[in-house]
Amino acid sequence: MTFQNLKSEVKSIISQENLSVDERLLKICQILETNISYYNWVGFYFKNGDKDELKLGPYVGEPTDHVIIPFGKGICGQVAISNQNFVVPDVAAQDNYIACSISVKAEIVIPIFVNGENVGQIDIDSGTPDPFTEADERFLEFICKEVATLLV
Template sequence: MPFDALRHKVTTILANNNETSSQRMTEICELLQSTIGYYDWVGFYFANEAARTLHLKAFAGEPTDHTVIPFGKGICGQVAESNENFIVADVKAQNNYIACSMYVKAEIVIPLFKDGKNIGQIDIDSHTENPFAPEDERFLEWVNEQVAKIL
């Protein structure tokens, strides 16, 4: 399904005020994970600034032991500090990678900003090496902009 068609579905999910923000984010994760063939795990992490940790709030895919990630650790922890997108074509080439599954070959993490502050991120793991294109990056930035509106 092209990203343009997914935009409509994301907008519809987020507009459902009868569900909590966590429920809507879980639905977004499920939509992306089930629709985009190389999105094998999709999750939203949110920052606890005082503890300098990220906490998993919503996800779709295999359960993970990494529900809390310290700032600076792994790809997610690095994005919490850098405030920049991070695309990893081959996780084996990263020395600061936290392995969630032996099947993960690539990862993309996009920070989520609210009122100009990095409050979290969307994290995508793929079992396909180097699957992410600039279109994925732009689409996920848009998803985060939309999610920020319900937080």
């Protein structure tokens, strides 16, 4: 399925008001992980109340010990501070990387903004070296904008 087709699937999931926010987020994780071969772990992290840390939300993939990530730590923690997309073609080359699995070769993290505030992010790990393109970034930015509508 192309990114364009997946966009309409995501919009459909977002509009399913009979489902909770977490149920919709999980469905988004599932369709991304199922339909994009190099998306091997897909999840959401959100700011944990007033704390300077992220808390794991819905995800699909191998279980992770990283349920709480302090701001500044790892790729997700850096995005929480920088408010910028972070594409890591080779996680082994990153000094401030938190390893989730030895099979992870690359990672992309895109922040989610509500009213200009960074409230969370989508985090994707890949077992494929350097798989993420600008098309992935634009697609995931679209996902984050859609998800933001659920969080207002």
